[in-house]
Every structure is written in C-alpha cells, then in structure tokens.
Amino acid sequence: MVEAVLKPGGDAATALYIVAFSLFIIGIKQGTHPTTAKRGNLIAAAGMAVAVVTTLLLDGMGNWGLIVLGLGIGTAIGVIASIRVQMTEMPQMVALYNGVGGGAVALIAWSEIRHGISIGEDFPLDSLIPVIFAGIVGSVSFWGSNIAFAKLQDLIPTRPIAAPGQQVINAVLLLAIIVISVILAVDHESPSQGLFILLLVLAAILGNLVVLPIGGADMPVVISLLNAFTGLSAAAAGFALDNVALIVAGTLVGSSGTILTLEMATAMNRSVSNILFSGFGGAPSGGGGGGTGEERPHVSIGAQDAAIKLAYADSVVIVPGYGLAVAQAQHAIKEVADELEKRGVTVNYAIHPVAGRMPGHMNVLLAEADVPYENLKEMEEINPEMPRTDVAVVVGANDVTNPAAKNDPDSPIAGMPIIEVNEAQQVIVIKRSLSPGFAGIDNDLFYEPNTSMLFADAKQAAADIAAEIGNL
Amino acid sequence: MSLMTEITIFVLAVFVGFEVISKVPTTLHTPLMSQTNAIHGIVMLGGLIVLGFADDGLEYAIGTIAVAFGAINIVGGFMVTDRMLGMFSKKPKPKASSDGKGGA
Numbered sequence: 001m002v003e004a005v006l007k008p009g010g011d012a013a014t015a016l017y018i019v020a021f022s023l024f025i026i027g028i029k030q031g032t033h034p035t036t037a038k039r040g041n042l043i044a045a046a047g048m049a050v051a052v053v054t055t056l057l058l059d060g061m062g063n064w065g066l067i068v069l070g071l072g073i074g075t076a077i078g079v080i081a082s083i084r085v086q087m088t089e090m091p092q093m094v095a096l097y098n099g100v101g102g103g104a105v106a107l108i109a110w111s112e113i114r115h116g117i118s119i120g121e122d123f124p125l126d127s128l129i130p131v132i133f134a135g136i137v138g139s140v141s142f143w144g145s146n147i148a149f150a151k152l153q154d155l156i157p158t159r160p161i162a163a164p165g166q167q168v169i170n171a172v173l174l175l176a177i178i179v180i181s182v183i184l185a186v187d188h189e190s191p192s193q194g195l196f197i198l199l200l201v202l203a204a205i206l207g208n209l210v211v212l213p214i215g216g217a218d219m220p221v222v223i224s225l226l227n228a229f230t231g232l233s234a235a236a237a238g239f240a241l242d243n244v245a246l247i248v249a250g251t252l253v254g255s256s257g258t259i260l261t262l263e264m265a266t267a268m269n270r271s272v273s274n275i276l277f278s279g280f281g282g283a284p285s286g287g288g289g290g291g292t293g294e295e296r297p298h299v300s301i302g303a304q305d306a307a308i309k310l311a312y313a314d315s316v317v318i319v320p321g322y323g324l325a326v327a328q329a330q331h332a333i334k335e336v337a338d339e340l341e342k343r344g345v346t347v348n349y350a351i352h353p354v355a356g357r358m359p360g361h362m363n364v365l366l367a368e369a370d371v372p373y374e375n376l377k378e379m380e381e382i383n384p385e386m387p388r389t390d391v392a393v394v395v396g397a398n399d400v401t402n403p404a405a406k407n408d409p410d411s412p413i414a415g416m417p418i419i420e421v422n423e424a425q426q427v428i429v430i431k432r433s434l435s436p437g438f439a440g441i442d443n444d445l446f447y448e449p450n451t452s453m454l455f456a457d458a459k460q461a462a463a464d465i466a467a468e469i470g471n472l
Numbered sequence: 473m474s475l476m477t478e479i480t481i482f483v484l485a486v487f488v489g490f491e492v493i494s495k496v497p498t499t500l501h502t503p504l505m506s507q508t509n510a511i512h513g514i515v516m517l518g519g520l521i522v523l524g525f526a527d528d529g530l531e532y533a534i535g536t537i538a539v540a541f542g543a544i545n546i547v548g549g550f551m552v553t554d555r556m557l558g559m560f561s562k563k564p565k566p567k568a569s570s571d572g573k574g575g576a
Contacts, residue, residue: 008521009473024511025488025492027507028492028493028496028504028507028508028511029492029495031496031500031503031504031507032492032495032496032497032500033497034499034500034557034560034561035561037500037503037557037560037561038554038557038558038560038561041503041507041550041553041554041557042554044507044510044511044550045510045550048510048511048513048514048546048550051514051517052516052517052520052546055517055520055521056520058521058524060524060525061520061523061524062523062524062525062526063523063524063526063532063535066523066526066532066535066536066539067520067523067536067539069536069540070519070523070535070536070537070538070539070540070543071539071540071543073540073543074516074539074540074541074542074543074544074545074546074547075543075547077540077544077548078543078544078545078546078547078548078549078551079547079548079551081544081548081552082547082548082549082551082552082555083551083555085552087556087559090502090506090552090556093506093548093552094502094505094506094509097506097509097512097544097545097548097549098509098512100541100544100545101509101512101513101515101541101542101545103537103541104515104516104518104519104537104538104541104542104545105515105518107519107522107534107535107537107538107541108515108518108519108521108522108534108538110534111522111526111531111534111535111538112522114530114531115522115525115531126475223505224505227505227508227509230512231508231512234512234514234515235482235485237515237518238478239475239478239482241517241518241521242473242478243517243518243521244473244478244481245514245517246514246515246517246518247478247481247482247485248481248485249511249512249514250512250514250515251482251485251486251489252485252488252489252492252493252508252511253508253509253511253512254486254489255485255486255489255490255493256489256493256504256505256508257505257508258490259490259493259494260501260504260505263498351498351499353498356502358501358502358505359498359501359502359504359505360498360499360500360501360502360503360504360505361502363498363499363500363501363502364502364503364556364559367556367559367560368559373499373560376499378498
C-alpha cells in the first residue's frame with residue numbers, strides 16, 4: 001500500500017510532528033480575533049491531519065481493520081454531534097469531549113503498562129512515572145467530566161450533592177492514590193498490573209466525588225479545570241510515548257484550561273480550591289437580609305411601559321444571563337435591539353465572564369442570534385459607561401448584577417465583580433419572579449428605587465416589548 | 473529523546489501556551505475550548521500506537537476505543553468550532569446587502 005514508512009522516533013517523523021504542533025500554535029494565535037479565528041481553526045485542523053498521517057506511516061503500525069473501525073465510529077459520532085448540538089448545549093458537549101479525551105489517555109496508559117509487563121523488561125522510570133500520572137489524571141477527567149455532563153444535562157440534580165465527611169474521604173482517596181503510585185514506581189522492574197487498575201478505579205471514584213458536590217453556578221470553573229486536566233494527561237502520555245506532538249499539544253490545552261479556570265474563579269471572586277471543596281450554591285442562606293419570607297417593596301411594570309422607557313432612551317445596555325439562553329430568548333432580544341436601533345438608540349450588551357455555563361458561552365449564544373461581536377462588551381469595558389446609560393435591561397441574569405456584592409461585606413457573594421446596572425439611570429429586570437439566583441440569595445437590585453420588575457418569561461416579554469416599540 | 477529534552481520542550485510549551493492563549497478575547501473563549509478539545513484529540517496517536525503493538529483481545533479493544541475517542545475529539549471539536557466561528561464572522565449587515573440587490 002504505502003511504501004514510505006517512517007521510523008518511530010526518527011528525524012523525519014519528529015520533523016513532521018514539529019510541523020503539526022507549529023500549526024496548532026499558529027491556529028490558536030489566529031483565534032485571537034473573530035475575523036481570523038475560522039481560518040485559524042482550519043490551520044490547527046491541518047496540523048492534526050499532518051500528525052495523524054505521520055503516525056499512520058510509522059513503522060510498526062498494524063491492525064488496520066481496527067484502526068479504520070475506531071476512526072469510522074469516532075468520526076461518525078463527531079460529525080453528527082457537531083451538526084446537531086444546540087449552542088445552549090455547548091457546555092455539555094465540551095464536558096463530554098473533555099471526558100472522552102481523558103478516557104482515551106487512561107486507556108492508553110493502561111495498555112502501555114500491560115505492554116511493558118508483557119515484554120518483561122525493566123520499566124524505565126522516565127516512562128513509568130508519566131504513564132502512572134496519565135492514568136490517574138485521565139481517569140479523574142473521564143469520570144469528573146461525565147458527572148459534569150450529567151449535571152449540565154439535568155440527568156442528576158445540579159445542586160451540590162455531598163456526603164458527610166466527604167473531605168476526609170477525598171483526602172484518603174488521594175493519599176491511597178499517591179501511596180499506590182509510589183509502590184508502582186519503586187517496583188518498576190515488574191510493576192503490578194492489578195495495582196495499576198486499582199489506581200484507575202480509585203482515580204475514577206475521586207473524579208466522581210470531587211465533581212458531585214459542585215453546584216450548577218460553578219460549572220464554568222469545573223469545565224475549564226477538567227479541560228486543563230485532560231491537557232496535562234495528554235502531555236504526560238507524550239512523555240510516556242516519547243512523542244513531541246503530544247507533549248506540546250497537551251501542554252497547549254493544559255495552558256488554555258488553566259487560564260480559563262483562573263479567569264472564571266477571578267470573575268466569581270473565589271479561589272479554585274474554595275469552588276472545588278465548599279459546595280457553594282446549596283440551601284438559601286438568606287445572606288441578603290431578605291430571607292424572612294416577607295416581601296420587600298418593588299416596582300412592577302408591563303411590556304408597554306418597558307417599551308416606552310426603552311424607546312425614548314439614548315443608550316440602552318442589555319445584560320443577558322443564562323436564563324436568557326434557557327428561555328431561548330436571544331433572538332427575541334435581538335429584535336428588541338433592532339427596533340431600538342431603528343429609532344436611533346445605541347444598544348450594547350454587557351457580558352459578565354460567568355454569564356453562561358462555560359467561558360464565553362453568552363457571546364456564542366448572542367452571535368448565533370446575529371448580534372455583531374462589536375456590541376458585546378466585557379464587564380470592565382461597560383461598567384464605566386453605566387452612569388451614562390439611560391436604561392439597563394437585565395434578562396435572565398441575577399447574581400452577577402447584585403449590588404450586595406459591592407455594598408454588603410457579609411453577603412456570600414461579597415467582592416464578586418458585578419455588572420453595575422444599579423449605576424444606570426433606570427433598570428428593567430425581566431424575570432419570572434423575585435426568586436433568588438444560583439447563589440441562593442436575594443438580589444438587592446430588585447428593590448432599588450430606579451428598578452422596575454417585568455415579571456414574565458424572557459422570550460415572551462422580549463417579543464412583547466419589540467412589538468410595543470414597533471407600535472409607538 | 474531524553475527526559476530532560478522532553479522537560480525542556482514541556483516548559484517552553486507552557487510559556488508559549490500562556491503567551492498565545494492569554495491573548496484570546498473572552499468573546500472567543502467557548503470556541504477556544506472546543507478547539508483545544510479538538511487539539512487534545514492528538515491522543516489518538518497514542519491509540520494508533522497501541523493498536524500497532526496490540527496482540528490480545530483486551531489490547532485490541534482498548535486501542536480501538538482510544539482511537540474512536542480521539543477521533544470524536546478531533547472531528548467533533550474542529551467541526552463544532554468551525555460552526556461557532558461561522559456565527560462570529562457573519563456579515564454584519566445582511567439586511568442592507570439584500571436591500572441593495574432589491575433596489576438595483
């Protein structure tokens with residue numbers, strides 16, 4: 001068939017792998033701007049093609065039937081999933097991809113151990129240690145990602161699920177994993193496969209137990225962190241297989257996941273360990289001072305009043321939250337914006353970093369609704385504009401607009417950066433009820449004198465407002 | 473490759489990764505994640521290598537699943553990223569252009 005066979009670890013193969021990872025880096029670099037990102041993605045895909053073809057040409061490739069089978073199944077699933085997935089479901093899809101990526105690494109690590117043992121030679125430490133690491137991190141990522149997927153898909157409750165003494169159990173598991181790893185490494189002349197499988201199982205349990213107690217609001221951090229983990233596991237597999245493309249690609253993914261994790265944690269003003277180990281977002285703690293069940297005074301308006309306020313404004317800022325995506329209201333909101341722009345009103349969108357279920361999620365949802373990306377403003381960019389904004393419209397967002405984060409040092413969300421809608425001249429909040437958000441606390445914004453509440457489904461309300469503006 | 477060479481590559485890649493990725497704007501973070509999912513699909517190479525030396529039923533199964541998992545990441549990741557980025561690069565004023573055609 002193909003005669004040009006490359007030597008594994010040879011100069012030609014390595015050179016091609018260098019080409020591959022260079023294309024990955026160039027591809028990501030092009031991803032820094034919306035207009036070049038699409039080309040960047042194609043460049044990265046070309047890099048992947050180079051890497052895969054190079055590997056297929058290596059001497060020692062075999063079992064072609066199974067290769068074709070695996071490639072066929074994976075390609076079919078990938079194609080169907082990427083065409084069918086809704087943009088609201090992107091977090092689930094990324095969680096699943098994190099999962100299968102981690103799973104693949106754990107499986108590869110396992111077969112490396114089996115293979116090493118069957119050859120019966122001394123297992124060199126500089127490949128055994130990466131194999132152990134890859135197995136652990138791969139297994140944690142696989143199971144943790146599956147739980148994250150199940151939570152995002154509402155297959156299991158998104159509220160924190162925790163057993164008493166969970167921290168202790170996790171600590172014991174982690175200790176056991178470390179001890180077994182050390183035993184395996186010390187006994188590297190003939191490592192026990194049974195112990196390695198035990199390692200994978202313990203890591204699997206740990207992955208489940210770490211993600212189960214994490215609440216729905218913290219999912220952007222969890223997904224990013226698991227993304228970083230899968231990257232690291234791929235880099236470790238690269239060390240084990242002496243493959244430079246895996247090392248660099250895995251490290252790039254690991255860096256990306258790490259940066260996103262830190263950004264998300266900063267946006268919530270919480271440390272990563274606090275998110276992982278505290279089970280935030282459970283029972284309402286009533287921290288906002290309104291937990292007595294007594295209703296605080298608020299102003300309620302209808303779609304027509306809202307339309308008038310908006311139509312006679314000069315500048316409007318729309319603050320979307322995940323509730324907007326749940327209600328599938330992004331297209332209706334875009335219609336409101338179109339009607340306003342026809343009347344010469346400036347409309348921008350203020351996107352909080354954790355506005356969706358994953359980093360950048362809200363931007364994608366709005367892009368899908370044809371909102372130009374120039375109008376999507378980041379929090380730091382829009383907050384100074386707020387005092388000059390006539391009307392801020394909050395749709396499906398809650399905690400990220402709560403002034404208690406700034407004003408009430410005792411609030412559970414104290415110090416969290418917020419979109420300062422309360423600084424705008426007027427605020428319209430479209431929401432079904434006064435119920436608290438994920439943090440389980442009352443939102444002081446709803447009771448401010450310049451805030452009007454429009455109690456309705458976001459999609460219906462937006463459609464009504466658009467129609468009313470059109471009639472004015 | 474010696475372990476130290478590999479560590480050198482790893483450390484340099486960490487710096488390159490942080491440098492390049494920290495420049496990606498928040499707007500594009502979701503496509504960035506699905507693209508890194510796709511790049512992570514590079515682990516498929518490991519699955520291919522496993523199938524190269526596999527000689528019992530379990531190793532055949534492990535290798536085939538690993539290849540399938542990697543292919544899901546690669547194909548699904550790049551395709552969905554392309555789909556998302558297509559939304560960002562849409563022409564800003566499709567209405568205006570169609571109006572123009574209608575007028576001409």
